[in-house]
Amino acid sequence: MKVALFATCLVDTLTPQVARATATLLQRLGHEVVVPPGQSCCGQMHVNTGYRREAVPIVANHVRAFAGALSSGVEAIVAPSGSCVASIHHQQAAVARRAGEHQLADDAAALAERTFELSQFLVDVLGVTDVGAYYPHRVTYHPTCHSLRLLRVGDRPLQLLRAVRGLDLVELPGADQCCGFGGTFAVKNADTSTAMLTDKMTDVLSTHAEVCTAGDASCLLHIGGGLSRLRSGTRTVHLAEILASTEEAVTPQQSTTPAVTA
Amino acid sequence: MTAVFLGIPTAPPGVGHLRGDRSFPDAAREALRDGQLRANLGHATSTIRAKRAAVVGELPDWAELREAGRAIKAATMARLDEHLIALEEQVTARGGTVHWARDAIEANAIVTRLVQATGADEVVKVKSMATQEIGLNEALEAAGITAHETDLAELIVQLGDDKPSHILVPAIHKNRAEIREIFLRTMPGADPDLTDDPRQLAMAARTHLRERFLRARVAISGANFAVAETGTLAVVESEGNGRMCLTLPDTLITVMGIEKVVPSWRDLEVYLQLLPRSSTGERMNPYTSLWAGVTPGDGPQEFHLVLLDNGRTAVLADEVGREALHCIRCSACLNVCPVYERTGGHAYGSVYPGPIGAILSPQLTGVEDNASLPYASSLCGACYDVCPVAIDIPSILVHLRAEHVEAQTRTTPEAVAFRALSKAMSSPRLWRLAQRAAGLGRFLARGKTTLPNALPPPVSTWTRTRDLPTPPAKTFTQQWAEEHRS
Numbered sequence: 157m158k159v160a161l162f163a164t165c166l167v168d169t170l171t172p173q174v175a176r177a178t179a180t181l182l183q184r185l186g187h188e189v190v191v192p193p194g195q196s197c198c199g200q201m202h203v204n205t206g207y208r209r210e211a212v213p214i215v216a217n218h219v220r221a222f223a224g225a226l227s228s229g230v231e232a233i234v235a236p237s238g239s240c241v242a243s244i245h246h247q248q249a250a251v252a253r254r255a256g257e258h259q260l261a262d263d264a265a266a267l268a269e270r271t272f273e274l275s276q277f278l279v280d281v282l283g284v285t286d287v288g289a290y291y292p293h294r295v296t297y298h299p300t301c302h303s304l305r306l307l308r309v310g311d312r313p314l315q316l317l318r319a320v321r322g323l324d325l326v327e328l329p330g331a332d333q334c335c336g337f338g339g340t341f342a343v344k345n346a347d348t349s350t351a352m353l354t355d356k357m358t359d360v361l362s363t364h365a366e367v368c369t370a371g372d373a374s375c376l377l378h379i380g381g382g383l384s385r386l387r388s389g390t391r392t393v394h395l396a397e398i399l400a401s402t403e404e405a406v407t408p409q410q411s412t413t414p415a416v417t418a
Numbered sequence: 419m420t421a422v423f424l425g426i427p428t429a430p431p432g433v434g435h436l437r438g439d440r441s442f443p444d445a446a447r448e449a450l451r452d453g454q455l456r457a458n459l460g461h462a463t464s465t466i467r468a469k470r471a472a473v474v475g476e477l478p479d480w481a482e483l484r485e486a487g488r489a490i491k492a493a494t495m496a497r498l499d500e501h502l503i504a505l506e507e508q509v510t511a512r513g514g515t516v517h518w519a520r521d522a523i524e525a526n527a528i529v530t531r532l533v534q535a536t537g538a539d540e541v542v543k544v545k546s547m548a549t550q551e552i553g554l555n556e557a558l559e560a561a562g563i564t565a566h567e568t569d570l571a572e573l574i575v576q577l578g579d580d581k582p583s584h585i586l587v588p589a590i591h592k593n594r595a596e597i598r599e600i601f602l603r604t605m606p607g608a609d610p611d612l613t614d615d616p617r618q619l620a621m622a623a624r625t626h627l628r629e630r631f632l633r634a635r636v637a638i639s640g641a642n643f644a645v646a647e648t649g650t651l652a653v654v655e656s657e658g659n660g661r662m663c664l665t666l667p668d669t670l671i672t673v674m675g676i677e678k679v680v681p682s683w684r685d686l687e688v689y690l691q692l693l694p695r696s697s698t699g700e701r702m703n704p705y706t707s708l709w710a711g712v713t714p715g716d717g718p719q720e721f722h723l724v725l726l727d728n729g730r731t732a733v734l735a736d737e738v739g740r741e742a743l744h745c746i747r748c749s750a751c752l753n754v755c756p757v758y759e760r761t762g763g764h765a766y767g768s769v770y771p772g773p774i775g776a777i778l779s780p781q782l783t784g785v786e787d788n789a790s791l792p793y794a795s796s797l798c799g800a801c802y803d804v805c806p807v808a809i810d811i812p813s814i815l816v817h818l819r820a821e822h823v824e825a826q827t828r829t830t831p832e833a834v835a836f837r838a839l840s841k842a843m844s845s846p847r848l849w850r851l852a853q854r855a856a857g858l859g860r861f862l863a864r865g866k867t868t869l870p871n872a873l874p875p876p877v878s879t880w881t882r883t884r885d886l887p888t889p890p891a892k893t894f895t896q897q898w899a900e901e902h903r904s
């Protein structure tokens with residue numbers, strides 16, 4: 157299958173290894189990956205902060221970037237982010253329609269139908285749970301809020317993780333609790349956000365996992381940023397990186413490293 | 419004559435409790451420092467959450483019930499005026515009197531006048547959000563009338579000269595030891611050997627209240643529901659104090675938000691199942707009191723119903739936000755909210771805290787008077803999942819954020835940044851430049867894996883408590899384009 161990769165603005169700019177891992181994984185599974193060059197952002201941050209009018213041109217850019225891919229034989233668009241995919245499904249058409257851009261809304265809705273979060277794409281569309289990965293680490297999984305409640309990915313990521321060779325999966329207590337990221341919430345309500353993060357880190361650390369994984373790079377940036385600040389040895393690694401890992405290439409890069417200065 | 423439309427009035431300032439004196443982040447900061455508050459709330463909310471999940475889980479048709487609850491409310495709101503007039507007719511036909519109050523000021527004046535007409539200088543009260551919203555107790559006090567709260571938690575708040583912090587359990591922020599201390603300090607004749615055993619505390623309150631029930635001539639209540647077709651009012655409670663207030667005094671005055679009406683008797687079937695399971699985590703609440711008008715020789719012989727608007731019509735006018743009026747005040751959304759759990763109710767500055775408060779208070783007052791509340795959420799969506807009438811709280815929060823942004827007449831620095839970012843993100847060429855600029859941030863790290871903690875605002879609000887990884891030299895799309903140049 158020919159698949160277009162939507163890296164998402166945050167992954168592309170800050171954690172490119174996550175997009176790389178997604179591409180590597182899909183190619184290893186025998187699919188052709190294209191990366192439409194005009195892509196930037198889904199518009200979620202603007203919508204969720206109150207700038208829904210300013211989000212419209214961003215949605216238009218997204219539609220321009222990916223509509224072309226579909227006409228050149230791409231059958232699915234995949235993103236390593238539950239939150240961005242949820243925004244594509246639940247927000248893009250709505251903000252366009254509110255602004256009176258009905259054609260754009262229809263186009264966005266049509267693209268949304270072909271857009272999948274990574275774990276849903278693997279399990280539901282490709283029908284695989286064993287992707288042939290090898291990752292010899294103790295791992296705990298945080299089901300991010302938008303994957304859990306907006307996309308309803310359910311236990312798909314866990315099915316994928318259970319099939320990874322060498323991986324020791326430990327259950328995360330209070331898993332369904334928000335990590336406190338919430339986009340601009342982390343900045344506008346930084347103290348409450350940090351209080352939530354502290355409890356999430358407590359639960360993560362209680363598992364004695366080496367790695368905390370999730371399907372959203374943004375939440376991992378938050379949890380990982382906190383763990384790193386505490387000089388904790390537990391690091392955050394995106395689900396795509398774990399699934400891309402094999403016996404030949406075991407060490408995906410860390411998104412964050414403890415900030416221990418020399 | 420030309421009519422000038424000035425917009426639908428919102429709840430007036432200077433009366434009642436819908437506005438805080440500080441923004442949410444400032445008030446939250448103080449609450450976060452209170453370790454006792456956080457322990458009390460963490461314990462209380464996790465207990466009630468588990469109870470709710472268990473009793474909701476045992477109903478195989480919960481999803482259908484929830485959808486019925488949503489649909490009845492939506493249909494009722496579409497013809498609210500007709501249902502209210504039908505309600506007035508029925509209540510009047512059964513010997514009650516209906517009063518229409520545009521706002522808190524009018525409602526307080528009506529109730530004060532009604533109490534004064536009876537000659538009483540004290541009233542007993544059933545726990546009611548509407549009367550808290552309009553600041554009725556203060557209005558009565560100014561007229562020389564003492565209001566006695568009779569709900570246990572509300573009594574604790576009143577005796578402690580405190581403010582409610584939860585819509586169902588107003589004293590949720592207090593633990594047993596603190597309650598014991600309040601009772602010992604404020605209850606005349608409290609047993610000095612009183613312990614913090616819940617039963618002992620309840621018995622102390624009971625003795626204190628009984629005396630007031632027996633001598634009260636006027637009671638004031640709210641209402642959970644009002645049935646338009648029969649003129650029936652409904653109060654749902656756990657302690658029996660409500661039943662005492664609703665039956666013993668000669669005069670009963672009920673203050674009810676106009677959104678509480680349901681068209682038919684049968685509709686109660688749905689809500690009386692949804693409400694107790696969602697709020698206290700019980701299959702059925704201990705007391706459900708229903709009355710229509712007056713019954714000669716039985717119960718209050720004078721009944722007044724005050725229908726309160728106080729900004730509700732303005733909420734109804736907002737196509738997206740009006741769903742907030744469907745709320746049946748179960749408090750499930752507060753109990754699951756990770757923000758509420760940590761900050762408590764006072765940080766919201768309104769009698770309506772938590773997720774429902776964050777969408778209701780700003781709409782009742784006008785969003786600019788509560789502008790920080792729509793942002794008091796990480797949009798995790800837990801509130802929507804538990805809401806028994808399926809109010810899409812996260813979507814309304816996002817909508818109100820936009821209403822706030824679009825109400826600004828002056829350009830804020832944030833708006834400048836978001837507009838610039840919008841420009842960049844809608845042009846591939848500008849976006850590459852912006853990404854390259856962000857990538858230059860790596861030089862600040864001077865070879866380290868994370869950026870320094872001390873960066874200028876607004877980045878500093880992130881880096882005060884979390885590290886930020888050093889941006890890579892090349893973005894993924896850039897790397898990919900270089901590898902796949904054909």
Ligand code: SF4
Nearest residue numbers: 745746748749751805
């Ligand atoms: S918004 Fe829904 S969950 Fe929250 S109090 Fe109202 S009815 Fe209950």
